[in-house]
Amino acid sequence: MSISVKVVMPSGEVNVPVEPNSTPGHLKENLKYSLRVPPKQICLLCNGRELDDIKPLCSETNGVSDGAIITAEPKEGVVEDETMAAKPDTASKKEEQTIIKKEEPPNPKKLKKDAVRPTVSEGDVKKKEVLAPGCQGWAPNAAYIEGKSFKRHMAFLRIDVVDENKTYPEQEESSLAIALGDPHTAPAWTAAVVQMEVGEKAVFQMSKRVVDFDPEGLTPTESSATYVIELLRILDVEDVKQDFSELLHIEQAGGKERAADLDSVGVHWRVRRWMAEGMFCIASSRERIAIMPGYGLVPIEDKRAPPVTISVGEGQQEAVELIAMRVGPGGSGHLYLKSEAMKGNRPQGCVIMDVELVGMDPCRGPGSPGWKGWQSLVVERETGDRWLEEADERRKQLETFTTLQKSTGTSKDAEAHVAEQVHKFAYNAERRYRRALRWLEAEQSDDKKIKLEKGTLAMRLAKAGTLAYQRFGEAAGGAASDEEKRSVQEARALLKEVFELGESMSNEQMVYECLKMTLQVCIQAEEVLEARAALERLMAMRPDDDDLKSDNARINRLESALSLKKGAGTIEELQKDLQVAVTGGDKAKASELLTSIVELLKEGKVTWDAVRTCKVGKDVGNAMKMGDPGLQAQGKEAVGAIQALAQKAGLGL
Helix, strand or coil, X not given: CCEEEEEEECCEEEEEEECCCCCHHHHHHHHHHHHCCCHHHEEEEECCEECCCCCCCCCCCCCCCCCCEEEEEECCCCCCCHHHCCCCCCCCCCXXXXXXXXXXXXXXXXXXXXXXXXXXXXXXXXEEEEEECCCECCCCCHHHXXXXXXXXXXXEEEEEECCCCEEECCCCCCCEEEECCCCCCCHHHHHHHCCCCECCEEEEEECHHHCCCCCCCCCCCCCCCCEEEEEEEEEEEEECCCCCCEEEEEEECCCCCCCCCCCEEEXXXXXXXXXXXXXXXXXXXXXXXXXXXXXXXXXXXXXXXXXXXXXXXXXXXXXXXXXXXXXXXXXXXXXXXXXXXXXXXXCCXXXXXXXXXXXXXXXXXXXXXXXXXXXXXXXXXXXXXXXXXXXXXXXXXXXXXXXXXXXXXXXXXXXXXXXXXXXXXXXXXXXXXXXXXXXXXXXXXXXXXXXXXXXHHHHHHHXXXXXXXXXXXXXXXXXXXXXXXXXXXXXXXXXXXXXXXXXXXXXXXXXXXXXXXXXXXXXXXXXXXXXXXXXXXXXXXXXXXXXXXXXHHHHHHHHHHHHHHHHHHHHHHHHHHHHHHHHHCCHHHXXXXXXXXXXXXXXXXXXXXXXXXXXXXXXXXXXXXCCCHHHHHHHHHHHHHHHHHHHHHHCCC
């Protein structure tokens, strides 16, 4: 249970909760941002005694209790570390620390029924008075404003809604950003900006109907007789998808070198809210917890925080990766994202991603500047292994869920999301293994160690390549895609080579792992006999391997699924023959077919979905109407079997 202490600093005091087992050293880490000195140069006093950095606060040595007062100040003679302070602006006034606001995303605005973006007519947007002249003219490009285009005009404004006495944005020294012609913003603002010069401040009169449209929360919607608009600047930005959803501004191009697929780069990133009220920071790679007078414990940006490492092209932080691939070291950019753009691994709503590329790992294989030989190979393979493990864990989750319950409307979306992760993670692993294999082949060595590594990489590549296209849920019952067929074919060829290599080297571990990979590929390819053969060899080699029991269960489920699939085809054939028999009045043939249908239903060799889809019950009813008592009795039996199958399906059995 935490305790509360009062921390008194030169700039003020604040009550903060602390864990009893935490140390004064931990507290100093949070105080360094307010005192602007390194932790070792901070003195903490409680009841006139200096606290011991490494002893717990509530220890006998420190004696800090609930409600205690701790004085925090720089040690005597210590000079403030300017590198820890924010840089002064042009007026030599220090900026405040950037506090990260982690509030809930704004609620999406509810549009009026059948709301359509209005069009501006003559008199809807009138410039009434120029309060301050502009300093730079500009010419709007109609192609950038209307329709599809790779370029857009981005305007940065400050807007005063005079009648409501409101200013947008609410932050001082900030601006409101809109793309001219954006279909998700009211057209009034575009109509006003094209009448202004950069730096100009003017009074406008606008009709309510051309202002009151803002589905994304990017512009004011209040009605007013007059608006005061200041055009701060105009930028030409890249429209990544040509639909205003992803707008990229490269602020600094950086060095000439550009990151390639799978390169590791060091970056600083920040997420800002993009809304009319302001563009405040809501997440950052530099986030640290600080004790700030007037706030308490708050997340802030530490300007001295080291860069974080990401791999471009792996799709884990799409917005960060996109900017990182467009700039060189020392470069920076901003990506303006609408609420439905690049939704993975980022806060909800409209946001701005700010990215600074600090450096790159130049390792791209033998001969490249960052090549470290065997170490680079091992790192690449281990990276692939981590992705493959993630993909395999999610595959197991999906298969376990499928065996426990039937998919419902609410669960299908979750299943689809997990299946997407399986494919994505497996694809990342596949690319890592392919790259490592290319590096090994470039080495051109017959060393035993290299051969073993090639075999290991080939096996993992076989598994990752097939897993990247594996079907789950309802799709599992469908036909394999051409991509999946090619991946299975490649996997078999790779595994055959590895198996032969393992046997020639008498490497039992390689042979065993190769057989396990072969088993997985055979199950995915729906080759039951080959899967059984691989399983038998594995069990003969290591009968105590518990994973083989799970593999045996998977083969059994595959056999059942294939049997049901075959039954679906059989029921359709029997149904067609029954239709012919009823139409031709052949009672003997109809009786024979009804007997076969009942057997198929009672033995569970066909699914309820197949029976329902082909509407077998309708043709059974037509046979019962042929006027034969025997056919009527058989028909009733078939109807009962159909109802029993429907009940089982309803229970998820």
